[in-house]
Amino acid sequence: MKSIASFVLVAAAATLSAPASAQFAKPEDAIKYRQSTMFVMSQHFGRVAQMANGRIPFDAKAAADNAAIAEGISKLPYAAFGDGTDKGNTKAKPEIWTDNVKFMAAAEKMQGDMTRLVVATKTGNIDAIKAAVGATGGSCKACHDNFRKE
């Protein structure tokens, strides 16, 4: 009985952690999904960046809220770079698949920067937020330079 219960738990965990790519009916859907999530992430990160750059008034709560949303979204795009999604309406470079370890390291760097941005926004300290925005924006840019076509 105990072992059956364990098996059910393991099976449920395996289902929950199955590659999220399984959710895409066709490659175009995966491409649209990763572009959409990147776009929404840029909108929320962009609001914090605009505050850090003094282009919109600093609002500590709005900064924290937007950073938290961007951090959550930063987890989403990478399941949508599955096999067969390298062609079509995409600027993705082949290196995403041929050098996937480097690509995923760049993704994780950005995700870590997003987490540090959330921590910074919770302090409400504009200098800490500026530094974290700079680091995060640098990660966005580095990955685009290496893995996105012009």
Ligand code: ASC
């Ligand atoms: C943004 C955004 C990006 C990055 C990048 C940083 O706000 O949409 O792609 O920052 O421009 O250089």
